[in-house]
Amino acid sequence: MASEKNIENKHQKNLFMSIFTFHCRLLRCVSRCFTATSLSYPSTIHDDYTKLENQPHTKRTIILDLDETLVHSTTQIPGVRYDFMVMVKMESEIMPIFVVKRPGVTEFLERLGESFEVVVFTAGLEDYASQVLDKIDQNGVISQRLYRDSCREVNGRYVKDLSMVVGEDLASALIVDDNPSSYSLQPENGVPIKAFVDDLKDQELMKLVEFLEICYVYEDMRDAVQDLLAN
Known part of the structure; x- marks a missing residue:
């Protein structure tokens, strides 16, 4: 049971990273279509990350x-x-x-x-x-x-x-x-x-x-x- 739970946790972690990576790419694609002043990154993506908010796309x-x-x-x-x-x-x-x-x-x-x-x-x-x-x-x-x-x-x-x-x-x-x-x-x-x-x-x-x-x-x-x- 413990090994099955570890496998499930690992699968969930890998799924989160895949979704998170896709989200980052989507943000960068959107940033190319709007001016810097229109950008507003979400206040949270994950608790462990310090993110850019309302910053110019440089x-x-x-x-x-x-x-x-x-x-x-x-x-x-x-x-x-x-x-x-x-x-x-x-x-x-x-x-x-x-x-x-x-x-x-x-x-x-x-x-x-x-x-x-x-x-x-x-x-x-x-x-x-x-x-x-x-x-x-x-x-x-x-x-x-x-x-x-x-x-x-x-x-x-x-x-x-x-x-x-x-x-x-x-x-x-x-x-x-x-x-x-x-x-x-x-x-x-x-x-x-x-x-x-x-x-x-x-x-x-x-x-x-x-x-x-x-x-x-x-x-x-x-x-x-x-x-x-x-x-």
Whole structure:
């Protein structure tokens, strides 16, 4: 009996999240059809959420890492099918880099682009990273690209200062990165993700996009991260 009750509770929870996600998407569709002054979000969607009410419809910002978050790259032919290859100058040689796209990356970017300003902030060199981004973002979803020369070096590590992207408006931005030290200057804005190497059954991006779409209704998106990490 206890196990049946647990299954029923889990089913109800999943049903609520599906309804809630649909409700968020519906709100964003309505917001495109009316002016900001006509918007009035419901006073409650769920007791755990702090929501936007009577706020202008402005895009929030999602900052994405590149390597091991969106793709995996290697100088050796990988053990799984790679998606494309780029040629990068290393010292005096031109080297091939084999790139495996994380499953779902195209849909992930397109869905984010519907509601968010999408930025890629990578510690990779521009010569390499720009070629990879050209390949995975052929629809031009990514509005801004920052490379290694935009990182700060802290204790020998490359750290990404999010204020370079959004200034002081950190409540409106989140960064997705497999390496928490990369966002150590603003850890409350960081959304951790499992590092991707060669698991072609990986579904982390599809799980993540559902969470990020819900984050949109928070007044301070950092509150959503606190809820995520608390569960």
